[in-house]
Amino acid sequence: MTVVSPVRPTGGPTDPGRVVVVGAGMVAHRLVEQMLARGEHAAWEITVLGDEPYRPYDRVHLSEFFDGRDADALALAPTVWDDARVTLRTGDAVASIDRDEQVVVTRAGVRVPYDNLVLATGSWAWTPRTTGIELPGVVSYRTLDDVSALRDWIQAREDTLGRPLRGAVVGGGVLGLEAASALQRLGAHATVVEFADRLMSVQLDEGGGETLRVRIADMGVDVRLGTGATRLVAAPDGAVGLLVLSDGSTLDVDVVVFSTGIRPRDRLARESGLAIGERGGVVVGPTCRTSDPFVWAIGEVASYEGVCAGLVAPGNAQADVVVDQLLGGTAEYAPAPEGTKLKGVLHDGVPVEAASFGDVNALTPGALEVTFADPVAKTYKKLVVSDDARTLLGGVFVGDAALYSSLRPMLGRALGADPSAFLAPEGGAAVPSADLPDDVVVCSCANVTAGTVRGAVTEHGCTSVADVKKCTKAGTICGSCVPLLTKLVNTQLEASGVEVSRAMCEHFPMTRADLFALVKAEGLRTFSEVVAAHGTGRGCVVCKPVVASILSSLGVGHVLDPANAPLQDTNDHALANMQKDGTYSVIPRIPGGEITPEKLAVIADVAREYGLYTRITGAQRIGMFGARLEQLPAIWQRLVDAGMESGQAYGKSLRAVKSCVGQSWCRFGVQDSVGMGVRLELRYRGLRAPHKFKVGVSGCARECAEARGKDVGVIATERGWNVYVGGNGGFTPRHAELLAEDLDDEMLLRVIDRFLAYYIRSADRLQRTAPWVADYPGGIAELRKVLVDDTLGICEDLEASIAAHVEAYEDEWAATLADPVRLARFASFVNAPDTPDPDLAYTPERGQVRPARLGEVSDPNPVIARTIAVRPSDVEMEDAL
Amino acid sequence: MTRWTPVCELAALDPERGVAALVDGVQVALFLLDDGRVLGVANHDPFSGANVVSRGIVGTHGERTTVTSPMHKQVWDLVTGECLDAAGKDPVDLAVFAVEVRDGTVHVGS
Numbered sequence: 001m002t003v004v005s006p007v008r009p010t011g012g013p014t015d016p017g018r019v020v021v022v023g024a025g026m027v028a029h030r031l032v033e034q035m036l037a038r039g040e041h042a043a044w045e046i047t048v049l050g051d052e053p054y055r056p057y058d059r060v061h062l063s064e065f066f067d068g069r070d071a072d073a074l075a076l077a078p079t080v081w082d083d084a085r086v087t088l089r090t091g092d093a094v095a096s097i098d099r100d101e102q103v104v105v106t107r108a109g110v111r112v113p114y115d116n117l118v119l120a121t122g123s124w125a126w127t128p129r130t131t132g133i134e135l136p137g138v139v140s141y142r143t144l145d146d147v148s149a150l151r152d153w154i155q156a157r158e159d160t161l162g163r164p165l166r167g168a169v170v171g172g173g174v175l176g177l178e179a180a181s182a183l184q185r186l187g188a189h190a191t192v193v194e195f196a197d198r199l200m201s202v203q204l205d206e207g208g209g210e211t212l213r214v215r216i217a218d219m220g221v222d223v224r225l226g227t228g229a230t231r232l233v234a235a236p237d238g239a240v241g242l243l244v245l246s247d248g249s250t251l252d253v254d255v256v257v258f259s260t261g262i263r264p265r266d267r268l269a270r271e272s273g274l275a276i277g278e279r280g281g282v283v284v285g286p287t288c289r290t291s292d293p294f295v296w297a298i299g300e301v302a303s304y305e306g307v308c309a310g311l312v313a314p315g316n317a318q319a320d321v322v323v324d325q326l327l328g329g330t331a332e333y334a335p336a337p338e339g340t341k342l343k344g345v346l347h348d349g350v351p352v353e354a355a356s357f358g359d360v361n362a363l364t365p366g367a368l369e370v371t372f373a374d375p376v377a378k379t380y381k382k383l384v385v386s387d388d389a390r391t392l393l394g395g396v397f398v399g400d401a402a403l404y405s406s407l408r409p410m411l412g413r414a415l416g417a418d419p420s421a422f423l424a425p426e427g428g429a430a431v432p433s434a435d436l437p438d439d440v441v442v443c444s445c446a447n448v449t450a451g452t453v454r455g456a457v458t459e460h461g462c463t464s465v466a467d468v469k470k471c472t473k474a475g476t477i478c479g480s481c482v483p484l485l486t487k488l489v490n491t492q493l494e495a496s497g498v499e500v501s502r503a504m505c506e507h508f509p510m511t512r513a514d515l516f517a518l519v520k521a522e523g524l525r526t527f528s529e530v531v532a533a534h535g536t537g538r539g540c541v542v543c544k545p546v547v548a549s550i551l552s553s554l555g556v557g558h559v560l561d562p563a564n565a566p567l568q569d570t571n572d573h574a575l576a577n578m579q580k581d582g583t584y585s586v587i588p589r590i591p592g593g594e595i596t597p598e599k600l601a602v603i604a605d606v607a608r609e610y611g612l613y614t615r616i617t618g619a620q621r622i623g624m625f626g627a628r629l630e631q632l633p634a635i636w637q638r639l640v641d642a643g644m645e646s647g648q649a650y651g652k653s654l655r656a657v658k659s660c661v662g663q664s665w666c667r668f669g670v671q672d673s674v675g676m677g678v679r680l681e682l683r684y685r686g687l688r689a690p691h692k693f694k695v696g697v698s699g700c701a702r703e704c705a706e707a708r709g710k711d712v713g714v715i716a717t718e719r720g721w722n723v724y725v726g727g728n729g730g731f732t733p734r735h736a737e738l739l740a741e742d743l744d745d746e747m748l749l750r751v752i753d754r755f756l757a758y759y760i761r762s763a764d765r766l767q768r769t770a771p772w773v774a775d776y777p778g779g780i781a782e783l784r785k786v787l788v789d790d791t792l793g794i795c796e797d798l799e800a801s802i803a804a805h806v807e808a809y810e811d812e813w814a815a816t817l818a819d820p821v822r823l824a825r826f827a828s829f830v831n832a833p834d835t836p837d838p839d840l841a842y843t844p845e846r847g848q849v850r851p852a853r854l855g856e857v858s859d860p861n862p863v864i865a866r867t868i869a870v871r872p873s874d875v876e877m878e879d880a881l
Numbered sequence: 882m883t884r885w886t887p888v889c890e891l892a893a894l895d896p897e898r899g900v901a902a903l904v905d906g907v908q909v910a911l912f913l914l915d916d917g918r919v920l921g922v923a924n925h926d927p928f929s930g931a932n933v934v935s936r937g938i939v940g941t942h943g944e945r946t947t948v949t950s951p952m953h954k955q956v957w958d959l960v961t962g963e964c965l966d967a968a969g970k971d972p973v974d975l976a977v978f979a980v981e982v983r984d985g986t987v988h989v990g991s
Contacts, residue, residue, distance in 0.1 A: 540940030
């Protein structure tokens with residue numbers, strides 16, 4: 001064999017030359033991105049070799065695969081692969097490294113010579129030795145192929161068994177809980193089996209673990225602690241059927257996910273004779289060089305001081321070090337204290353929060369623990385501080401991890417306030433941000449410090465959070481630091497003399513509330529008038545719908561007026577809510593949740609005829625999904641003919657009034673909550689507001705309608721009604737606060753009229769009532785004075801504006817169907833008005849359809865799609881043979 | 882050699898609003914502006930994968946005329962197809978189509 005000395009392509013001996021990266025994961029991508037970003041005039045070319053068939057993808061958000069994000073959508077900024085100096089080879093693993101010849105050889109036999117070799121092979125999913133682990137239906141949860149296999153298995157197995165599946169996840173760590181949530185989302189029941197005495201045992205203390213267990217159990221996931229998997233037993237047809245646990249009990253299972261930890265993929269390094277750490281991994285020093293000066297290691301395969309990192313942030317930091325070293329710099333890797341945050345675990349679509357950093361178990365001598373646990377709200381927060389209570393040593397947050405992103409950068413630093421002040425449920429100490437030292441890491445994923453963020457503003461001319469994200473990459477990976485980033489950027493902008501704009505957009509220099517007052521005072525009636533008087537340009541997606549909403553609230557510009565048509569976003573334009581594939585949902589109003597069998601039959605007929613996916617919505621209504629733009633008028637004609645009307649499920653307006661069954665039937669009810677619910681719904685239907693709003697009515701203090709989670713909550717008392725305002729479910733849940741007590745029916749309506757009219761007048765764009773009430777100067781007490789005691793003398797005016805709305809109400813769909821001009825909007829194509837969008841495709845799921853994902857068996861017609869076989873049947877298979 | 886396909890009467894278009902048209906199987910989004918110009922871009926929203934660009938809101942960014950995706954609010958220049966705001970993603974431009982109005986009929990070039 002001829003030995004060929006590696007010859008550098010061009011350039012001098014200090015240039016990086018031919019850089020070969022083994023492994024095409026997130027840190028490999030980071031390395032390439034940084035090489036390009038540095039833009040220095042050194043001679044180099046990079047070849048990245050990956051065994052997976054995909055471009056490097058965002059493994060952090062792997063679970064979003066189940067939301068339809070495929071390999072392309074999850075791919076990390078793919079433009080780096082377009083650079084002429086960069087080559088990416090996927091789907092071919094490296095088989096061996098010849099360090100003497102400085103060449104790697106792939107399984108396919110391709111020989112790639114290198115001047116510098118970077119090992120970025122990552123980890124593999126370790127599983128304990130368990131009998132039966134090879135059975136069909138047992139999977140890992142680490143790669144795109146894993147999650148794809150999991151989805152396919154669940155679909156196929158569900159078809160075979162004809163019932164929802166029973167799933168188990170072995171391992172109750174961050175990834176295991178994410179897998180359990182994924183099982184649920186795929187329609188399977190999930191049990192989590194964890195050998196330790198708590199969930200997230202590496203990151204949480206006992207109290208945090210227990211609170212998380214309650215939260216996970218609330219999701220409907222069974223949690224089995226203190227036991228492990230011993231063996232798996234096959235069902236009669238050979239697939240996995242039973243999981244035997246170490247405590248002797250068993251679980252019936254149709255699918256099992258193992259998530260029991262990771263190990264560095266260091267086989268190549270071992271076989272090529274590089275130094276390997278005691279617990280695995282390629283030994284590197286602070287420069288990230290291995291025992292061979294021409295070989296580097298970064299990410300989870302690199303063992304620094306005996307530890308392999310298991311997160312993306314240290315790997316990115318190491319990639320940056322190697323880039324700097326390759327370009328002749330002297331950067332060194334210093335492990336930053338890391339935190340962990342649970343992600344991708346959803347309870348009814350809302351993330352379950354759990355996070356920690358630092359000395360979680362207060363093992364530092366003299367460390368003090370300050371804990372706030374709320375078993376009702378199911379939150380647990382703990383700060384660990386030094387013996388003088390000054391220095392932050394660690395934190396645990398479960399149920400509400402808002403403090404995590406703001407306090408984690410303060411680790412090892414002076415807190416600046418009494419630790420308990422941070423944990424107080426309301427009126428907590430202001431989280432530090434402005435005075436954060438420059439060297440504090442704000443975004444640990446992209447390894448961006450507070451100083452870098454400030455520099456982006458002062459030296460690189462960034463004038464917004466979006467600019468800073470683009471410039472520094474901060475906040476672009478897991479996103480948990482964005483609130484802190486925003487504060488930091490805005491503070492810096494103000495300090496630099498840049499006025500932080502309160503402008504709605506580039507066309508209007510004022511807030512929505514200020515514009516509302518101007519439009520009202522000056523009696524403006526069209527967008528053209530408004531923009532001529534107070535704005536510039538021709539508007540945009542921000543200000544046009546705001547002006548449309550203001551005009552509608554003032555009763556001068558109906559949603560359907562032709563002059564307003566260009567202002568409406570597609571939902572208000574089509575009077576339907578756009579779904580992910582461009583079709584719409586159809587949701588008729590069902591006041592009080594009361595519906596006759598006759599109306600139900602019409603809904604059933606329509607859904608069957610048009611092949612619409614049908615479900616009960618969260619607002620006690622029936623939604624039909626998948627209606628094409630050109631089908632909406634015919635569908636609504638049927639519903640309107642049957643006595644139904646628009647439910648405004650598409651508008652920034654009243655959605656629905658939820659009520660319990662109340663006095664009429666319930667043995668505890670003290671008022672007629674359904675009757676009041678219907679009355680409120682018919683009063684406020686169609687009312688446009690800065691954001692959508694919801695109302696709830698409970699017939700007694702047991703609060704079965706969950707009214708305090710609504711924008712307006714009404715709860716019956718022996719003497720009348722209590723009204724609460726500013727509640728919210730959604731992303732930031734908040735209980736509504738008491739505005740007035742023991743009102744009779746008429747006074748209740750007047751108080752709600754005033755509240756809604758005042759909110760519509762003075763809230764910011766897209767500001768829901770919860771933050772509006774919370775931010776109102778003086779809070780609920782002051783609002784009570786204005787709305788109940790009428791201290792500003794505006795209540796009459798507020799009531800009049802609602803009265804005008806009630807007077808002018810018409811069903812938007814009935815009005816549209818009666819108007820040929822408006823009906824012309826509902827054409828799929830201007831030159832083929834009834835031709836369906838040829839790209840729509842549906843696939844069957846649980847007896848109905850959903851939009852098909854890439855590569856699935858599908859049909860453009862949802863009625864047909866409902867009956868297609870997902871897999872070739874056995875007969876077809878035989879035919880094919 | 883540009884081939885012109887007639888798609889509709891100019892009167893069928895609403896000012897500052899879009900419609901979709903099928904031109905040889907290709908979906909084109911057409912917009913009539915306040916100044917009487919008709920502009921054409923691809924109807925396929927590369928970010929969401931849905932054919933919805935024609936249903937976006939028309940506006941301006943500085944001197945440029947824009948359309949915003951109704952799905953996830955990415956913004957493009959209607960004249961050049963350039964992606965002006967990718968909403969945190971990598972920018973992807975839209976193909977643009979030549980449009981001519983002759984004798985009150987809108988033609989799309991291909």
